Amino acid sequence: MKDILILGIETSCDETAASIVKNGRHILSNVINSQINIHRQFGGVVPEVASRKHIENIAVVVDNAFKEAGLGYNDIDAVAVTNQPGLIGALLVGLSFAKGFAWALDRPLLAVNHLHGHIYANILEHQDIPFPAVCLVVSGGHTSLLHMKDINHYAVIGETRDDAAGEAFDKVARFLGLGYPGGPAIQKAAALGEAGKVKLPRVYLDKNEFEFSFSGLKTAAMNLWKKMEKNGEPEVSDLAAEFQQALVEVLVEKSIKAAKLYQVDSILIAGGVAANHHLRLLMKEKAGQENIKVFCPSLSLCTDNAAMIAGIAYQQYITKSYAPLDLNAYPGLLSL
């Protein structure tokens, strides 16, 4: 069978990314232009600034994806693009570019849900994940548990009621003056401290065993910090370590509980927070005790990228699930 080459385009947040993936598996190029340094001076992603950077960078990023793969524009079979969820103005840049590019090449357009892409990042790297599985999707915008029959069929069994895990990391990091983005900042500070020296609650929500809530933990961390400051000689690294521990423990415990209830042998972690070392370690340790295998993408595929977009779109290409030219972008999640 002929190889299928798909160009993926991703602009849902603050990364302008393009990638070419062969047969949904082999990454031929993976180009990412990150705006982190620009948004850092604002203390978080500014949607209008992100959109402005996307329109400036999109053409160069796409061109580089072809150069890195050693391919011409005409060599690709389809164009896949993230059209939800994300910052609407940012999504529209990638979507509009993808439409123009696909239309002018007379190639099909494929619409991709960004979170499906994150989940698929696991498939890109691990050839034989045993399904069914439980997947923990953790990012700046989402914290969800999925029960997956296979990569294309799954049900949401729990979500966060308030802040997403990544959002809690960002807010607490900003409050503690640790900088942006919050996940890596807290992880770095936590490495110098010790969890348990100060105490934060673990929020399990007994009645809804697979739902999450992080806003209480966030507030508790902020209040504790104020108290520590008042009492003198506060150690920010100890608070960061305890905060990370409290958040990660809940994520891990609920994931394993779900895996046991649904009797699956594998847990997948997806999304930007999947890059957190402590989450990866603790999940592997605790799941290992239950003979459950844990899969997570390598660090470079945890954060936003277009390889995951081009990868998951392969199935849509095969089933001819093409998107129409009037495809729109959606900021919120219609369905996971």
Added chain:
Amino acid sequence: MLILAVDSSTPVAGAALVDEDRVIIESFTNYKKTHSETLLPTVNRIMRECDCSISDIDVLAVTAGPGSFTGLRIGMAAVKGISMAADKPVVAVSTLDTLAGNIAGSDALVCALLDARKNEVYCGFYEVGGTRPEILKEPMVCTPETFLNAALELAAYKHKDKIILLGDGYYRYSEYFNIELKDQLLPMPGHLMLPRAAAAGILAVHKARQGEFEDVYHLRPLYIRLSEAEYRLGKGAV
């Protein structure tokens, strides 16, 4: 020279095919639908209607601003994609120039006004004695009052009795402008009041002849205004 021109810089969505000084087809839609949904289907439709394929096109034209930030990016991103895939050069035309291009052969001072929200307008000032608008002053974003003072000053300096106001920026503050300008205001019919892709295409023919092509890899909209966050940071564009 066959030009495909697109405009999505204001609530109007437009696309046109222009061959030299001849408009072959134009689509003008001033109706509530998002440009992201309508722009490419519109381009696709007008091309089909004229049995035209992308390989027949010589130059792509896009209105580059000022205008709605998101609207500008939708049009420009689509044109960047088409340009790269089909290897066609791009000409960028100011949205204000495009508006002024609706009028020709008049002694009046022509002002193109786009609603910039926050009680401001983007404005451009033109002389339109010939077939192409001539820019008299750098475009700016300001309150309707500041604009009007600048327009009156320019009209006096250029000995122009009449002033033509075009664009949705006029509609937004029409009551104020009508009262202030009275007989000095020369009203225009509705079909000349909003940007037309055909006008952008006609202007683009001239720019293309002058070799005024854009570098697609670095082309960005003409916003005039900084983003809120950049403005607060007080350092200029990041």
